[in-house]
Amino acid sequence: MFRLMLFEFKKIGRSNFARILIVALILFCIGFYAFTYVNTTRIEDEIQSIQSTIQFTEQDLNKQRETLKTAEGAEATELKNNITFYEEWLVGEQNKLELYNDENWQAILQQEIDEAEADAGSMRYNGQTHTFSHPTLFTLDTYVAISKWMQNNEITPLLPVDRHFSYVTLYDKEVISTSPAEAEMIMETFRKNSIKYSSSSIHYLYRLFEISFGFVGVIFFLFLFGDIVTKEGLGRNGPIHLLRTQPIHRDKILASKFLTTIVFSSITLISIIAFSIIVGGLFDRIGDWDYPVLIYGEERTFTLMGMGTFLLKASSLFLLILIFCYSILILFSILTKRSLITTGLTLGILLIGIGMSKELVTSTIAHYIPFQYFSVFNVLTNELALTMENFNISYVNGMVSLSISSVALLLITYIISVIQYRKSN
């Protein structure tokens, strides 16, 4: 079996189409790293930003102090209050600047925790427990939990550290503003800001997998490795007959091809992980594998998961999705014996399946449908479950559903191939 797999490996290596796809993948990974690198907010940026703010505020204060010399009455009182406020604020900013210069994350996080806890306490006091205005109580609570997690695990937070403008959750649906259009625009900016980039290995990998672990990623893998099972025309004349006139058991040929696709897919994922570790390590740092990821629960509850564990789970779920897709591919390959038709039918089934699963997402059978789990990150963070109000759509159910479906498809394929062989063309 291993020898057969090596032969398949050689075939892939020599295929120009596969080479083009692999080069495209490498270029995409490099390009996405460059994008991440450019969009990463660094401590120097933050320090510069604070310094500019301080400088600007000091200049403004000086102007106000000058104006105060000639001001009288109410205007003078207002100016004095303003100056006092900004002087106090400036002290805070200078203190913050010092913390950033020292890279004192513990203190920075503590400041955030204190402020967020105070805000949360105030909201609780006012009974604002189930509102949807940013920042909601849920958002503040998760922010505090995430900050404490980072403190306890001595994790460097992603910048900017700012609960007001760069942290939103699914519950933050609006901001209070006089103009609805402006409110929507602000909310959109908050959502955009909450997607933070870091060129460290772990965060780069997180973002890379976030955009890849879905339908697009599945299609890529199907095109890259689908040829292994489709191109030789299983059961037709063609190179498959070379394998069948060697001392190899018939079932082993099919099994080795299937296993090869799985092994190659795993190798590709591992290579991407290795690539991210290398480039992250070279140009930034490896990062914190236990960086907290928010997992939504029912009724405004939540848990946190280390990013390493999260990525491991995401990879395993995506791999099962690929296995499920390869099972469909091998079934069609046996049925149609045509490479192009097989790929077309598989893509068609995937599109129909995913489309139908969206329609059925609230039904009681939703979590049994394997197509439901194609948005890996949304499944793992329970965003899909929360949005669709169906918490049966979970990682565990996804693994079970995809495994059972794949086994069923492979069993059907095996039975069909036995029947076909008996009928023999």
Place this chain on the structure above:
Amino acid sequence: MIVEVKGLKKRYKKQLVLKGIDVQIESPQIIALVGPNGSGKTTMLNCMTNLLSITEGKIELLGKKYTDASLFYDVSYLQDNRILYGNLTGYDHLKFICTIQKLPLTKIKEVARRVGMESYLKKRVRNYSLGMKQHLLLAMAIINEPKLLLMDEPLNGLDPTSAINMRNILLELYKEGTTIIVSSHNLDEIDRLTNIIYFMKDGALLKESLQDFSTKNYIMTVNNPEKAKKILSEQKIPFTINNQNQLELEEKMIEIQTVINHLNQNDITIQDIENQKIGAERRYRELFEQELSS
């Protein structure tokens, strides 16, 4: 028993394409499988190698059931060149077989030299000519020194030199004890390779040894064919006249010196006598006269 095929039937949908084939080969031989397209030659070879399932019958090769994949350690099947991987080199193909059959890699150079494909061994198969592909297929088939070699149209696309080379290799293998069953349309080459021919017609097998037939024919050119015909008829000597107005006499049926004497005594000058072997083509013509005329 090297090959034992009993009552082999193969049905495609409703059509019976092999109608109860029986083959028994006990000692090494070279057997040619000859028949028009669609007569069932390739189907028979594919059934023997389990590429196609059989409808009825029994097949055993080298004492093993035909479904036993392990028999391919000793049985090779040279198929058409669609089995080759265009992206891989000849070396890759041979290495794969060596790896699967646990043969030393030194065999690759050995067989490449024997077949005459050393110069393009490391080129990709998609750049091979038809003849080069046939060389590779032959190398793949003989690298394991099989006890039984099945060949489906091995001479396709071969230039005369390569065809002679292949014939010599097959004769060498035969001398080394390999049984060869070769299907081919090249009747001249078959004549040079063997005189055991299995003619296939409509899925049935007609086994013949050309040694059972008159193996030689005399073709005689005379100055007066009409007079010669009369004399030979009077003497009750069997003969035919070909379209070039030459006398054709079967060696088995006549005493050539007697014929010459009769003609000389009657003042008929024999301008030329050609001694021609009755070959596969002649027998083929006899068997498939109807198809040929249509």
